[in-house]
Amino acid sequence: METLVLYLFKSSLITATFWSIYWCFLRNETFFRFNRYFLLAGLACALVFPFYTYSYRVDIFSSGNRFPDAPTENTEGSSWPLLGIFLYIAGVCFLLIRRLNGLMILRRVIRRSESVSVGGCNLINTEVFKSSFSVFRYIFMSVDPQTSEPEQKMIFQHELAHITQRHWIDLFAAQVLCIVQWFNPFAWLYLTAIRQNHEYLADDAVLRSGSSPALYRAALINQSLGTPAFSFASSFSQVDGLKRINMMRKPVSASARKWTVVLIPPALTLFYWVFAKPEVHLIFPGGAEISHPWAVVPPYDPPPIKDEAVPVGQQQRKPAKAEPSHAPSATASLPAATTPPKPKSMEPFVAVKTSPAAANTDRPQPLIILDGAEIKSLNGISPDDIKSVNVLKGESAISTYGDRGKNGVITISTRGSH
Amino acid sequence: MKKIAQLTKAEEQVMQVLWNIGKGTVQDIREKLEAPKPARTTIATVLTILENKGFARHKSSGRTNVYAPIVGKEAYSKKQLSGLLKNYFNNSFASMASFFATENNYTVEELDRLLQETRDELKKEKK
Numbered sequence: 001m002e003t004l005v006l007y008l009f010k011s012s013l014i015t016a017t018f019w020s021i022y023w024c025f026l027r028n029e030t031f032f033r034f035n036r037y038f039l040l041a042g043l044a045c046a047l048v049f050p051f052y053t054y055s056y057r058v059d060i061f062s063s064g065n066r067f068p069d070a071p072t073e074n075t076e077g078s079s080w081p082l083l084g085i086f087l088y089i090a091g092v093c094f095l096l097i098r099r100l101n102g103l104m105i106l107r108r109v110i111r112r113s114e115s116v117s118v119g120g121c122n123l124i125n126t127e128v129f130k131s132s133f134s135v136f137r138y139i140f141m142s143v144d145p146q147t148s149e150p151e152q153k154m155i156f157q158h159e160l161a162h163i164t165q166r167h168w169i170d171l172f173a174a175q176v177l178c179i180v181q182w183f184n185p186f187a188w189l190y191l192t193a194i195r196q197n198h199e200y201l202a203d204d205a206v207l208r209s210g211s212s213p214a215l216y217r218a219a220l221i222n223q224s225l226g227t228p229a230f231s232f233a234s235s236f237s238q239v240d241g242l243k244r245i246n247m248m249r250k251p252v253s254a255s256a257r258k259w260t261v262v263l264i265p266p267a268l269t270l271f272y273w274v275f276a277k278p279e280v281h282l283i284f285p286g287g288a289e290i291s292h293p294w295a296v297v298p299p300y301d302p303p304p305i306k307d308e309a310v311p312v313g314q315q316q317r318k319p320a321k322a323e324p325s326h327a328p329s330a331t332a333s334l335p336a337a338t339t340p341p342k343p344k345s346m347e348p349f350v351a352v353k354t355s356p357a358a359a360n361t362d363r364p365q366p367l368i369i370l371d372g373a374e375i376k377s378l379n380g381i382s383p384d385d386i387k388s389v390n391v392l393k394g395e396s397a398i399s400t401y402g403d404r405g406k407n408g409v410i411t412i413s414t415r416g417s418h
Numbered sequence: 419m420k421k422i423a424q425l426t427k428a429e430e431q432v433m434q435v436l437w438n439i440g441k442g443t444v445q446d447i448r449e450k451l452e453a454p455k456p457a458r459t460t461i462a463t464v465l466t467i468l469e470n471k472g473f474a475r476h477k478s479s480g481r482t483n484v485y486a487p488i489v490g491k492e493a494y495s496k497k498q499l500s501g502l503l504k505n506y507f508n509n510s511f512a513s514m515a516s517f518f519a520t521e522n523n524y525t526v527e528e529l530d531r532l533l534q535e536t537r538d539e540l541k542k543e544k545k
Contacts, residue, residue, distance in 0.1 A: 099513050158518055227470060229533060
C-alpha cells in the first residue's frame with residue numbers, strides 16, 4: 001500500500017514537472033512535432049520511472065559491543081490510508097468504466113454505419129455525434145447541408161492528418177495517465193496540452209497542403225459556432241480558435257528554443273536524489289557484515305564475545321504476519337544464519353523481530369518464557385544452550401498465558417541445567 | 419447527441435440582455451451591451467446560434483427582426499447543472515477522439531474581434 005502511494009506521488013511529480021516545462025517554455029513554439037515527442041516522453045517517464053529507486057550504500061562501523069540504535073520510524077496506525085486507497089480505486093474504476101462505455105458507443109456506430117474508404121482511412125457520415133472527429137482510422141463527419149464543399153474538404157484533410165500522424169496513440173497513453181493520476185490536476189492539464197498540440201499539427205498539415213489560411217480560419221470559426229458566420233465557399237470549425245489562429249500566423253520558432261528541454265535531466269536527477277533509499281550495512285570488527293540490520297529489533301546487548309563461534313544447532317522461524325488489531329506476530333530469528341561468513345570473535349545472538357504493526361503501541365515486547373519462568377530479555381542466552389523455541393500468538397497465547405501474552409509468547413527450553 | 423442547454427459566454431451575455439429587455443432588435447441589444455460594443459453582425463451571429471439552440475426566436479417586423487427569449491432565466495439556471503452532467507456522460511465517447519472543432523467559450527468581445535480579423539484576412543487574400 002505504501003508503495004502504491006509512493007508510486008502515485010512520484011508519478012504525479014514527474015507529470016507536473018514535464019507539464020510545467022511545456023507550459024513555460026514550449027507551448028507557444030511552432031516546433032509541434034518536437035513538442036509532441038516531448039509530451040510523449042513525459043508520459044512514459046511518469047508511468048515508468050517511479051518503479052526505479054536509486055539506492056546508495058551506507059556503511060556503519062560498529063565496535064561490536066553495542067548494537068546501534070535503529071532509526072525511529074513514525075508509523076501511525078489509522079484507517080485513513082485505507083480510506084484513501086479505497087477512494088482512489090473507486091475513481092480508477094469509474095473512469096475505466098466510462099472510457100470503455102465510450103468505446104462501445106463508437107463501436108456500435110461504426111457497425112451500423114456505412115463507411116467509405118478514402119486515403120487510408122474510413123469515412124463515416126453520421127448525425128449521431130454533433131461534431132466531426134476522428135478515432136483510430138475512422139473519420140466521423142457530421143456536416144449539415146449548410147457546410148460547403150471546400151469546407152468539408154478542409155475538415156477531412158484536418159482529420160486525415162490526425163489519423164496519418166496516429167494521434168490516437170498519444171491520447172490513449174494520456175488517458176491511461178489520467179486514469180492512474182485522476183486526482184492530479186496536472187494529468188488533466190497534460191491531456192489538454194497534448195490535444196492542443198495535436199490541433200496545431202493538423203492545422204499545419206492542412207496549410208502545408210496548400211489551403212488558404214484565411215479560408216481555413218473562417219471555416220474553423222463556422223464549425224465551432226455551428227452556424228455559417230462566414231458564408232463563403234468554404235467554412236471551417238475551430239478548436240480554441242484564438243490560439244489556433246494565432247499559431248497559424250506565427251513566424252517559425254527558432255530551433256534553439258528546443259534546448260530548454262535540457263532542464264529535464266537535472267530535474268529528474270534531483271527527483272531521484274530526493275527519493276533515494278539508503279541501504280545500510282552494519283560492519284562489525286573482523287569484517288562481518290549485516291545488511292538491513294534493523295530488521296532485528298533492539299534494544300539488546302550482545303553477550304560478551306567468546307573465542308569460539310559455535311554453529312547454531314537449532315532454529316525455528318515463523319513468518320511474520322500482520323494481524324488486524326491485536327497481537328503482533330513474533331519471530332525468533334537468528335541473524336547468524338543469514339550472514340556468512342561468521343568470524344570467530346562474533347557470537348551468534350538471538351534477536352526478536354516483530355511485525356511493523358507492533359510499532360503502534362509502545363514497542364510491545366513479546367512475553368519470553370525460559371524453562372517455564374518468565375524472563376525480561378534474551379540477554380545472556382546463547383543459542384547453543386537452547387534446545388527448542390516455540391512461538392505462540394493470538395488466541396492461543398492469551399488463553400495459555402493470559403493478558404501478558406497479548407503481544408505473543410516465546411517459550412524457550414534449554415539443554416543443560418540453568 | 420445534441421448538447422443540452424450549454425451556452426458560451428457570448429451567448430449568455432446576449433441572453434442576459436434579452437431577459438432584461440424582454441425582446442428587441444439587434445440594435446436594441448447592442449445598446450445594452452457594454453463598451454467596446456461588438457459589431458451588429460457579431461450580435462446577429464450570436465442570436466442565430468441562440469435560435470439554433472432553441473433559446474430564442476425572432477419575428478420579422480418590417481425589415482428588421484425582433485428577438486425574444488424562449489427559455490426563461492430560472493429555467494436556464496436549472497437546466498445548466500443537469501445539462502452539465504448529461505454532457506459529461508454523453509461525451510464519454512470522446513476520450514480518444516480528435517475533434518475538428520469544439521465549442522469555444524468566447525465572450526462577445528473576443529468573438530467580435532475574431533470575426534473582424536478573419537474578415538480582414540479574407541479581404542486581403544481576395545486581393
